[in-house]
Amino acid sequence: MTHIKMNRRQFSGLLASTTLVLSARGALAQDADTIRIGFVSPRTGPLAGFGKTDGYVLEQVRAALTDGIEVAGKSYAVEILDRDTQSDPARAAQLAKELINEGVDLMLAVSTPEVINPVSDACEAAGVPCLSTVMPWEAWYFGRGAKPGEPSPFKWTYHFGFGVGEIFKTYTSTWPQIETNMKVGVMYPNDADGNAVRAVLAPQLEAAGYTIVDPGAYETGTTDYSTQIALFKAEGVEIINSFPIPPDFAAFWRQAAQQGLARQVKIMQTAKTGLFPSEMEAMGSLAEGMASAAYWHRDFPYFSPVTGQSGHDLANGWEAETGEQWTQQLGATLSLLDAGILALKAASDPKSKEALRDAIATLNVETIGGKVDFTSGPVPNVAHGPILGSQWVKAKEGPFDLDYVLVNNATDPNVPITSQLAPYNE
Structure with missing residues (x-):
């Protein structure tokens, strides 16, 4: 039998290396069991009205997801990383890239082309599924280079809501x-x-x-x-x-x-x-x-599949907590989170970007804002709304x-x- 002698410094180094390997393995295991969602909106700046209620809505959703979600028989924790664009399109693009580098599985972007288009473009370039709402879909689809009558140039980005x-x-x-x-x-x-x-x-x-x-x-x-x-x-x-x-x-x-x-x-x-x-x-x-x-x-007659709230529940909760009048962005933001969570649940593997993209492309669900149906157009990658x-x-x-x-x-x-x-x- 061969005996290896080590001094204290060598032993400490080996112990540190072993701990590092075990920590890395633990982190990888945790990442495998955690779904990370990037959420980008304008909380400050000229478009701050659109993002004012987002913090409250995120609180509701995080509370509802405390125990995570189950997908294909497996339980996952859900982490939502929210970022403020400060109403700056360049900052929106940068934040999206940072979130992509942080390993988000799904990106959500809400409110106006100044936020949504640069985030969508960053996700399209990186191959990360992205879902967005609250801007005319024509400004999202054609504004990003799609041509009428031609196949969609987008493989990873999807948008729902009203159009012209x-x-x-x-x-x-x-x-x-x-x-x-x-x-x-x-x-x-x-x-x-x-x-x-x-x-x-x-x-x-x-x-x-x-x-x-x-x-x-x-x-x-x-x-x-x-x-x-x-x-x-x-x-x-x-x-x-x-x-x-x-x-x-x-x-x-x-x-x-x-x-x-x-x-x-x-x-x-x-x-x-x-x-x-x-x-x-x-x-x-x-x-x-x-x-x-x-x-x-x-007064929309729909419920959130994530939080269980009706429109009046959501509006009254905001007014009771803040003392401020409800806004239509409450339901719009929650509908985006509803659709995103339902897409994750519909995916065969929520940690596979391809599987998640395919789940969004065939999504046909009801949110607190009404139906989100990507199976019926009006163009690829778009679901129209009221x-x-x-x-x-x-x-x-x-x-x-x-x-x-x-x-x-x-x-x-x-x-x-x-x-x-x-x-x-x-």
């Missing part, structure tokens, strides 16, 4: 509730959303008999809107349709009020802004009567000044309507 078709259907079934001259002044910025609606929505509105008054694309961050306002006044527009980020809309509409445009407008139709109570509070008296569009509302006509009105009761009411359900008749569209200057 749903927006058109909602507008053209809501606006006739008020008699107007059908002249629409459009404020479409030079960004992914603005370019998509200018290319698709504006021609559809014209075909439906509306006259489009378009002063041209403006750059995000513009501070003087006198040229646009003068044109809208001269043309006598009675409907305005806007797709700016919130600070730009606030600047535009305050100037519109100062320069007399607001008095002639019968329908102030907002999009991408006018979605959240905080934005309306900042507008003061100018907010009352603004038409909006709801991609989620507390957007409903809504309006900010003076609250009849309760602690908040304004109430957010539904005035049209053309894109989801399951959702109850509670009001009729009223003229902006009523």
Whole structure:
């Protein structure tokens, strides 16, 4: 028998090496039993209204997933790594790359092209499954290089929610509730959303008999809107349709009020802004009567398969914990997490990126926001969803000044309507 003699330093080195190997093996075993989800949203910056409630929703989901999930007979812990883009597309891309390097199995991105598109592009390049929601799907699909009539160039990224078709259907079934001259002044910025609606929505509105008054694309961050306002006044527009980020809309509409445009407008139709109570509070008296569009509302008749909450459960919980008015982003964010968890459960192996991608591609489930069905188009990698006509009105009761009411359900008749569209200057 051969005896090997070691001094104290050699023995300590061997012990450290053995511990390191055992720790590494333990980490690998833990990683094999843990599903890691990256979650990227704008919690601060100009788009912060979209991310304001995300922390609360993540708390609900993490609590519901305390015991993990079971997939194909095996139990997995679930870890959600959430990151704030600060409303910066470059930061969104960087955060996505960092999360990919940290080994996430699934990426979730929510709210606006400034967040979703750079995250989706990073995932597509790295071969990581990505699921997103809350932006027009055309701005996601065509805005990232897909061509009409051609096969999808995307193998790893998927998006669900409303598109320009749903927006058109909602507008053209809501606006006739008020008699107007059908002249629409459009404020479409030079960004992914603005370019998509200018290319698709504006021609559809014209075909439906509306006259489009378009002063041209403006750059995000513009501070003087006198040229646009003068044109809208001269043309006598009675409907305005806007797709700016919130600070730009606030600047535009305050100037519109100062320069007399607001008095002639019968329908102030907002999009991408006018979605959240905080934005309306900042507008003061100018907010009352603004038409909006709801991609989620507390009156949606659906439940979260992850947390078990109804829309009212979710909204009431937020108000009780924060003292602040509920927002439609609560349900939108939870619907993304619902869909992501259901995709993981449907995968033959949630740790296999190919298996998870295939599960998303065939996903057909119901979330707190309604159905998410990737089996029926409208194009590959996209599942369309509803957007409903809504309006900010003076609250009849309760602690908040304004109430957010539904005035049209053309894109989801399951959702109850509670009001009729009223003229902006009523």
